[in-house]
Amino acid sequence: xxxxxxxxxxxxxxxxxxxxxxxxxxxxxxxxxxxxxxxxxxxxxxxxxxxxxxxxxxxxxxxxxxxxxxxxxxxxxxxxxxxxxxxxxxxxxxxxxxxxxxxxxxxxxxxxxxxxxxxxxxxxxxxxxxxxxxxxxxxxxxxxxxxxxxxxxxxxxxxxxxxxxxxxxxxx
Amino acid sequence: xxxxxxxxxxxxxxxxxxxxxxxxxxxxxxxxxxxxxxxxxxxxxxxxxxxxxxxxxxxxxxxxxxxxxxxxxxxxxxxxxxxxxxxxxxxxxxxxxxxxxxxxxxxxxxxxxxxxxxxxxxxxxxxxxxxxxxxxxxxxxxxxxxxxxxxxxxxxxxxxxxxxxxxxxxxx
Numbered sequence: 110x111x112x113x114x115x116x117x118x119x120x121x122x123x124x125x126x127x128x129x130x131x132x133x134x135x136x137x138x139x140x141x142x143x144x145x146x147x148x149x150x151x152x153x154x155x156x157x158x159x160x161x162x163x164x165x166x167x168x169x170x171x172x173x174x175x176x177x178x179x180x181x182x183x184x185x186x187x188x189x190x191x192x193x194x195x196x197x198x199x200x201x202x203x204x205x206x207x208x209x210x211x212x213x214x215x216x217x218x219x220x221x222x223x224x225x226x227x228x229x230x231x232x233x234x235x236x237x238x239x240x241x242x243x244x245x246x247x248x249x250x251x252x253x254x255x256x257x258x259x260x261x262x263x264x265x266x267x268x269x270x271x272x273x274x275x276x277x278x279x280x281x
Numbered sequence: 282x283x284x285x286x287x288x289x290x291x292x293x294x295x296x297x298x299x300x301x302x303x304x305x306x307x308x309x310x311x312x313x314x315x316x317x318x319x320x321x322x323x324x325x326x327x328x329x330x331x332x333x334x335x336x337x338x339x340x341x342x343x344x345x346x347x348x349x350x351x352x353x354x355x356x357x358x359x360x361x362x363x364x365x366x367x368x369x370x371x372x373x374x375x376x377x378x379x380x381x382x383x384x385x386x387x388x389x390x391x392x393x394x395x396x397x398x399x400x401x402x403x404x405x406x407x408x409x410x411x412x413x414x415x416x417x418x419x420x421x422x423x424x425x426x427x428x429x430x431x432x433x434x435x436x437x438x439x440x441x442x443x444x445x446x447x448x449x450x451x452x453x
Contacts, residue, residue, distance in 0.1 A: 188399050194388040200372035216366040217396045223389025227360050229401035229417060245401060 110191040110203060112236040112253040114178070114211070116169040121155065128154075140258040162198030170210050173268035179213055181275060188230065189214055192240075194223035232278070234271060249274065282363040282375060284408035284425040286350070286383070288341040293327065300326075312430040334370035342382050345440035351385055353447060360402065361386055364412075366395035404450070406443060421446065 111117040121143050125131040129151050137146065144152040158164050178187060189207060193200050200221050207219060225233065226243035233240060234249045238261050241248030249271065250261040265271040283289040293315050297303040301323050309318065316324040330336050350359060361379060365372050372393050379391060397405065398415035405412060406421045410433050413420030421443065422433040437443040 188396075190399075193393070194376075194391050197376045197388060198373065200376075200393065201370065204366075204369045204372075215395070216369060217394075218399075219366050219395060220399055221365070221372065221393040223387065223391060224360075227362075227390075227392055227401055229399055 110189065110207075111168075112171070112255075113234055113251045114171050114174040114189070115165070115206065116171050117165075118253060118255075120164070120168050124155065124158070125151065135254070138254045140255065142255050159196050160198060162196060162200075162202050164202070165196075165199045166202035166206055168206065171268065175210060177268035177272050178211060181272060182213060185275065186218075187214065188218045188220055188228075190220040190222060190225060190228050190230075190233070192223055192225065192237075193221035232275065234265075247278075282361065282379075283340075284343070284427075285406055285423045286343050286346040286361070287337070287378065288343050289337075290426060292336065292340050296327065296330070297323065307426070310426045312427065314427050331368050332370060334368060334372070334374050336374070337368075337371045338374035338378055340378065343440065347382060349440035349444050350383060353444060354385060357447065358390075359386065360390045360392055360400075362392040362394060362397060362400050362402075362405070364395055364397065364409075365393035404447065406437075419450075 122133070122138075125133075125143060125147060129147070131147060133146060143155065147155070181187060189211070191203060193203055203221070204216070204219065207214060208216070220228065222228070225235070225240040228244065231246045232249055233244050233246055234251050235241065236251045236253040236256055238248065238250060238256070238259055241261070248261070250256065250259065250264040251271065252264055252266045263274055265274055294305070294310075297315060297319060301319070303319060305318060315327065319327070353359060361383070363375060365375055375393070376388070376391065379386060380388075392400065394400070397407070397412040400416065403418045404421055405416050405418055406423050407413065408423045408425040408428055410420065410422060410428070410431055413433070420433070422428060422431065422436040423443065424436060424438045435446055437446055
């Protein structure tokens, strides 16, 4: 979800700016997490907010994600998998968010997990390569500021590229 | 979780008895769900209670489940998978329940899903054979009153049998 279909990056950047006045430019955010740039006390505040869960209910949708998934759902069986167990209280918010913005995804195709090695799928689109290490299908890295220096192929910059890539792959 | 490590059966039976006076004997419950036996209005009340979610916080633990999983966790990588998306509001209760009774299971190894065909595992112990139809590993049916007339092998009657079966299987 986060940084792939849900724009947690913009929401966190806004919170840091509005609450503590941070004005990071795009360059300084390349390859870094907010928690590496902020005062540890402020990062702990953000972490507490994430643990409360409601933060995830108000995220924006990543550009093109709705149309892309709607289009792909005609040819692929799509599951939404999210590492919700890092913030267990986020489940209700994440579920409500998905029902609002992705109503064409069945609740039965939502997976709240921790370690994504438990996912059986042909492809996994994620912003975090750690989920690919034990995944048996093909991991597709979705570009996000924090993963700019990560070496992984294939990488897609946005949903237009993701759809093109998937269209070019053999569909079982 | 339900009927395998969490005793939802006993909790539902007690609720029907205490709230509406049903006194079903064990024989009549073989091969049937409560919703088939109760007045539809009462079954709808139960369904509403399940949708509220808190019901899942107070379930008993299935006999032997804690010791069995603790013992198996030394030799197997264990994930708890539960069809929580039928009752999305149950996630918080189910998570709290697991942390209380199975503290040795990492939150990262908990999976709240709907369709269990998304699970990549060697074995799936479940009381519902519908989860086995597209599962690529070996489904192991855990006996419950409602599945008494279901034809599936292997079937285990309890956790003692489940541990014996798994001990006899090749571990990758």
